Amino acid sequence: MNKNSKKGLIISILVIAIAIPGTVALSYLFGDRKLYIASVIIMILAMVPFFVSFEGNKPDARLLATLAVMTAIAVVSRVAFIWAPSFKPMAGVIIMTAIAFGPQSGFMCGALSMIVSNIMFGQGPWTPWQMFCYGMIGFVAGLLANGKILSDRHVIRTSVISFFIVVILSSLILDTSSVLMMTTTVTFGSAMTIYLAGLIPNILNATASALTVFLLLKPLTAILNRLKKKYGMNI
Amino acid sequence: MQKEEFTTYHPITNIIFFLGAIILGMFLMHPVYVVISMVMSLAYLFTIKGKKAFKELAYMGILFVLMSVINPIFNRMGVTVLFRYLGRPFTLEALIYGIALGGMLVSILCWFACYNAVMTSDKFIYIFGKMIPSVSLILSMILRLIPNFIKKTKQISQARQCIGMAGNASENKMEKLRNGATVLSTMTSWALEGGIITADSMRARGYGSGKKTNFAIYYFEKRNIILICVMGLLLAGTIFTAVMGGAHAAFIPNIEMTWFGDINMFGGAIAYAFFLFLPTFLNLKEKIKWRVLRSRI
Amino acid sequence: MARIEIKNLSFSYPTSDGRFALKDVSLTIEEGQYVTLCGRSGSGKSTLLNQLKTVLTPNGNKEGGVYLDGVLLEDVDLRTQSSTIGYVMQNPDSQIVTDKVWHELAFGLENLGYDQRTIRTRVAEMASYFGIQTWFHRDVNELSGGQKQLLNLAAIMAMQPSVLILDEPTSQLDPIAASDFLNTVKKINLELGTTIIITEHRLEDIFHASDMVVVMEKGKVIACDEPKKVGAYLKEQNSDMFAAMPTPVKVYYGVADKAKRDLGEVPLTVREGRSWLTSIFEGKKAEINTLPINPYKENETDMPAISLKDVWFRYERDLPDILKGTTFNVEKGSIFAFVGGNGTGKSTTLKTICNMLKPYRGTVMIDGRKISSYKKGELFDHNLAMLPQDPKSLFVKQTVREDLEEMLGPKESKRLEMLEEKNGFENVPLDERIAEVAKLCDIEYLLLSHPYDISGGEQQRVALAKVLLTNPKILLLDEPTKGIDNFFKLQFAAILKKLKASGVTILMVSHDVEFCAKYADTVGMFFDGGMITANVPSKFFAENSFYTTSANRMSRHIFKDAITDEDLIQLCLANFKLMRKKIHEQEQ
Numbered sequence A: 001m002n003k004n005s006k007k008g009l010i011i012s013i014l015v016i017a018i019a020i021p022g023t024v025a026l027s028y029l030f031g032d033r034k035l036y037i038a039s040v041i042i043m044i045l046a047m048v049p050f051f052v053s054f055e056g057n058k059p060d061a062r063l064l065a066t067l068a069v070m071t072a073i074a075v076v077s078r079v080a081f082i083w084a085p086s087f088k089p090m091a092g093v094i095i096m097t098a099i100a101f102g103p104q105s106g107f108m109c110g111a112l113s114m115i116v117s118n119i120m121f122g123q124g125p126w127t128p129w130q131m132f133c134y135g136m137i138g139f140v141a142g143l144l145a146n147g148k149i150l151s152d153r154h155v156i157r158t159s160v161i162s163f164f165i166v167v168i169l170s171s172l173i174l175d176t177s178s179v180l181m182m183t184t185t186v187t188f189g190s191a192m193t194i195y196l197a198g199l200i201p202n203i204l205n206a207t208a209s210a211l212t213v214f215l216l217l218k219p220l221t222a223i224l225n226r227l228k229k230k231y232g233m234n235i
Numbered sequence B: 001m002q003k004e005e006f007t008t009y010h011p012i013t014n015i016i017f018f019l020g021a022i023i024l025g026m027f028l029m030h031p032v033y034v035v036i037s038m039v040m041s042l043a044y045l046f047t048i049k050g051k052k053a054f055k056e057l058a059y060m061g062i063l064f065v066l067m068s069v070i071n072p073i074f075n076r077m078g079v080t081v082l083f084r085y086l087g088r089p090f091t092l093e094a095l096i097y098g099i100a101l102g103g104m105l106v107s108i109l110c111w112f113a114c115y116n117a118v119m120t121s122d123k124f125i126y127i128f129g130k131m132i133p134s135v136s137l138i139l140s141m142i143l144r145l146i147p148n149f150i151k152k153t154k155q156i157s158q159a160r161q162c163i164g165m166a167g168n169a170s171e172n173k174m175e176k177l178r179n180g181a182t183v184l185s186t187m188t189s190w191a192l193e194g195g196i197i198t199a200d201s202m203r204a205r206g207y208g209s210g211k212k213t214n215f216a217i218y219y220f221e222k223r224n225i226i227l228i229c230v231m232g233l234l235l236a237g238t239i240f241t242a243v244m245g246g247a248h249a250a251f252i253p254n255i256e257m258t259w260f261g262d263i264n265m266f267g268g269a270i271a272y273a274f275f276l277f278l279p280t281f282l283n284l285k286e287k288i289k290w291r292v293l294r295s296r297i
Numbered sequence C: 001m002a003r004i005e006i007k008n009l010s011f012s013y014p015t016s017d018g019r020f021a022l023k024d025v026s027l028t029i030e031e032g033q034y035v036t037l038c039g040r041s042g043s044g045k046s047t048l049l050n051q052l053k054t055v056l057t058p059n060g061n062k063e064g065g066v067y068l069d070g071v072l073l074e075d076v077d078l079r080t081q082s083s084t085i086g087y088v089m090q091n092p093d094s095q096i097v098t099d100k101v102w103h104e105l106a107f108g109l110e111n112l113g114y115d116q117r118t119i120r121t122r123v124a125e126m127a128s129y130f131g132i133q134t135w136f137h138r139d140v141n142e143l144s145g146g147q148k149q150l151l152n153l154a155a156i157m158a159m160q161p162s163v164l165i166l167d168e169p170t171s172q173l174d175p176i177a178a179s180d181f182l183n184t185v186k187k188i189n190l191e192l193g194t195t196i197i198i199t200e201h202r203l204e205d206i207f208h209a210s211d212m213v214v215v216m217e218k219g220k221v222i223a224c225d226e227p228k229k230v231g232a233y234l235k236e237q238n239s240d241m242f243a244a245m246p247t248p249v250k251v252y253y254g255v256a257d258k259a260k261r262d263l264g265e266v267p268l269t270v271r272e273g274r275s276w277l278t279s280i281f282e283g284k285k286a287e288i289n290t291l292p293i294n295p296y297k298e299n300e301t302d303m304p305a306i307s308l309k310d311v312w313f314r315y316e317r318d319l320p321d322i323l324k325g326t327t328f329n330v331e332k333g334s335i336f337a338f339v340g341g342n343g344t345g346k347s348t349t350l351k352t353i354c355n356m357l358k359p360y361r362g363t364v365m366i367d368g369r370k371i372s373s374y375k376k377g378e379l380f381d382h383n384l385a386m387l388p389q390d391p392k393s394l395f396v397k398q399t400v401r402e403d404l405e406e407m408l409g410p411k412e413s414k415r416l417e418m419l420e421e422k423n424g425f426e427n428v429p430l431d432e433r434i435a436e437v438a439k440l441c442d443i444e445y446l447l448l449s450h451p452y453d454i455s456g457g458e459q460q461r462v463a464l465a466k467v468l469l470t471n472p473k474i475l476l477l478d479e480p481t482k483g484i485d486n487f488f489k490l491q492f493a494a495i496l497k498k499l500k501a502s503g504v505t506i507l508m509v510s511h512d513v514e515f516c517a518k519y520a521d522t523v524g525m526f527f528d529g530g531m532i533t534a535n536v537p538s539k540f541f542a543e544n545s546f547y548t549t550s551a552n553r554m555s556r557h558i559f560k561d562a563i564t565d566e567d568l569i570q571l572c573l574a575n576f577k578l579m580r581k582k583i584h585e586q587e588q
Helices: A003-030 A034-056 A061-080 A090-101 A103-121 A127-146 A155-182 A188-231 B011-027 B031-074 B092-118 B121-131 B133-161 B173-204 B222-243 B263-296 C045-050 C078-084 C101-111 C116-129 C145-157 C175-192 C227-237 C240-244 C247-259 C270-280 C346-353 C400-408 C410-423 C432-440 C456-468 C486-501 C513-519 C537-543 C550-555 C565-587
Strands: B081-085 B088-091 C004-012 C022-029 C034-038 C061-068 C085-088 C163-167 C195-199 C212-217 C220-225 C306-313 C323-330 C335-339 C361-366 C384-387 C474-478 C505-509 C522-527 C530-535
Touching: A034 A103, A034 A127, A034 A155, A034 B011, A034 B133, A061 A090, A061 A103, A061 B133, A061 B173, A090 A103, A090 A127, A090 A155, A090 A188, A103 A127, A103 B133, A127 A155, A155 A188, A188 B031, A188 B173, B011 B031, B011 B092, B011 B121, B011 B222, B011 B263, B031 B088, B031 B092, B031 B263, B081 B092, B088 B092, B121 B133, B133 B173, B222 B263, C004 C045, C022 C045, C022 C061, C022 C220, C034 C045, C045 C163, C045 C195, C078 C085, C078 C101, C085 C145, C101 C116, C101 C145, C116 C145, C145 C175, C163 C175, C175 C195, C212 C227, C220 C227, C227 C240, C227 C247, C240 C247, C240 C486, C247 C270, C247 C550, C247 C565, C270 C550, C306 C346, C323 C346, C323 C361, C323 C530, C335 C513, C346 C361, C346 C474, C346 C505, C384 C456, C400 C410, C400 C432, C400 C456, C432 C456, C456 C486, C486 C505, C486 C513, C513 C537, C513 C550, C522 C537, C530 C537, C550 C565
Parallel strands: C034 C195, C034 C212, C085 C163, C163 C195, C335 C505, C335 C522, C384 C474, C474 C505
Antiparallel strands: B081 B088, C004 C022, C004 C061, C212 C220, C306 C323, C306 C361, C522 C530
16 A cells, blocks of 8 residues: 555545534534535545545556456446346445455445446436445445455355445445435434335345355455466556 | 437536536425426426436326325424324424425436436546546446446356356256356456456556546537526526525424515526526527528528 | 667566577568568467567566667657557457547547647547548447457557557457458558558468568567568478468469479469469360369258258347348258358357247257257257357356366366365366367366466367367357467367267358368358358359358369369369370370
């Protein structure tokens, strides 16, 4: 990791640490509908440091091409399962990319997969939330992989943790966006109903992702290691 | 789909309009403003899509009803109780608030539907490229790869079927899943190998050899400047009157809102309506122009 | 001063244990020259081309150097290199970067930091020069392979390079697109004076046009001269590169070898070949003008391996028909080939035979049984198998051996995998069936390689081996010779012959007329959704004037049905013999 990306990482963490309490504070100040708009703005702001540090690193051609390939595969895996609502292997592909290339690439892969799928299926007010959610899935997986908690040596452990990453982050971010969008005044009852309703699709999605990780982590690592060796890639 | 006029404008002009329409749409909850936004977004959606718009409206209608009903269920505040169910009050204010919210959401979704038709992927990438060039390049690369990968996935799974490695009668669920995973990993392997070649091709064409510029095929002609100025004036009018309290509306616990008697409310609503009418207007103008031109022949 | 000068260049990859990929290569390329580089796969052609652009040079030990206008290439900055030396690669798809045609054209110029106005002019200019303006706004994915490769060329030419390097640019294209592409390259060379360095399998189209032909073998340059002299040299050396020479050259030397008379200048093109033949036969029709052949028996077989009767297909109700009453039979134990342009329904027919697509009218019979009566999976169980166009579609493992072992079924393959992981490959005996197939396909030396690390011809044979492990009675081949050089074609043909001898029926779709002429028993022509004619190759090609082999085009004014080089040589010699006999008789 070079100096530039380290700086980016620190900024990222700072913004995230400020963004979430910021949302809470803003909601307290404005109340009502402004809460939703404020939160969307904060979502976008929170992603800025990631994109800026990616840009600042001047990604070389191989990183760019490899990341493009992995992101396209993530999107294709979502398209391939278009017939199965909620059951999407996409987050699994993003997690594996994060394990192989680190938190920053993980974030980019997640966030870009979501923009691109929305370019294909239609953008909406949900786009920033989805981008942030899947970006964070990649980012967290990348951090855990750096801490050797996720690795190709422990396929089962990695799959189980992947399951929880997806469930927790989807509930925390995506369902919160539904809560903010669907209701006028956030009450415990309305929030709980939406969170509970969201849990089933989230679990389905996480199961698909965990299965993907379980089945593909080993072969994918072998493919990537071979490429790293053959072409002297250091990513 | 007929030729749509606003699409031919520069992406920056397009994005200013949509940002304005969507952000204002989210902020302005005054029922009159919500109705304006809904009518204008529907008018534009029909201009773009014609009869196909009905299809999208079906699910928006459901959403509208759902939002209107859900809000009073959870939101128990409001002074006018319509009825009680299991001791819970169901108030008129919460219902109206729900309807306004549903209307707002539907209009936002309509604006997004228009946005998706107007802001094609290359315009989107152009806007991104202005701010973050690497991200815009990678987006373009991803969009190029996806159809390729879908095709290749089909090829691989057919190739495997043709050597009897998939699609057998005896196959169970787990085997099916494993086969799917094999196809995906084969595709990945092929795709990453291709990615290396793409990277070579990029470097061979000077990527990373120094400062990069961004080329765009869009022309920023005079009509864009005019349109942006008009949009700016109308936006300023809408925002100014709103800040002056023209678009004030509170639903809970009492419904209180400004009405047409208030000059700020009246002026703001007109500016807002004109702003949102712009793309539809451009289309109408063009249609009339061509009819006249043709009649002269 | 020479444009590019290569001085005593040697190169070895870090993993090759000191084996040289290039050994002591010296070459001088002048401004505006058209240089063709040939040699079999693995002879070092691509390695040499990669040395001509620093960013593409792989890691390894390098001695000697490459000079661009007298300056060592490593000292030329990247920006200058990027714009001066253009490089078109083999795969039309992977070298495209962006999603729109206009963006792809501009990409190189963006990287060089040109301003909006300059880029706009250059892009417009290139689009017009290459005739791209009609598809300027399209997605690259909508383009055909030939159009994609033309786009790659245009995108590079937009940077106005003075040297253009092309690494087997047409190997993935069909013959018509390929010759279009090569004509454009020639046009660039003639009109813009751009120096061209090209490697190609299809020497037929470029050999005569070259100013200099460089022949490589095992990393060394073995010949470097003008085309005519290179042909003579290779013949003299009895080099196996001679097999790659264009038909007229091969025929000339084939005849010259035995004829023992003066034959004049060596012809390089079909046109020259025709006048050469005319001159040696002094304008007369040859007396022996046909070879004995087995006549074609249509529909006489009682139970064909594959039989299509009046098959109609379209993808959706509102779409046009793709197959329009296709009818033909494939005799058991024969090699049947069909040729025809793109979009005539060849691939659709193959898919119909595989039951991937279901015709809405007509019947498909496999081995005398209706295709619909086969249960799911039964069709491919020791019965029918298809070798896909891209052999890579079949490679799912990390070594060739594991890939073959996958075919033994999930249980057996899992067991072997565990054993191999524990004891290493060398200690686990190779499965008998795999050993047999590996021997047949001559891939024993590849078993431990990664399937992506071997050449295209080798990949083809590995994929064939994998397919053969299903024990097929009927083998379908989709463009089996695409991207393969002549030596591998010969090897591949030998395998097909062995399979045929063991009773396998082979049906192939191909653009490669020369290959079909040589090895098929029956050739059929596809046009507009149906098989319009089928016959034995000599009759089939003799009837066509355009869709036929070079040997036939060269000799059709003298001989009736000479379609391969061998036919032509044999007929020439037979006639010479007759002529000599006559002269002899006259003298007596």
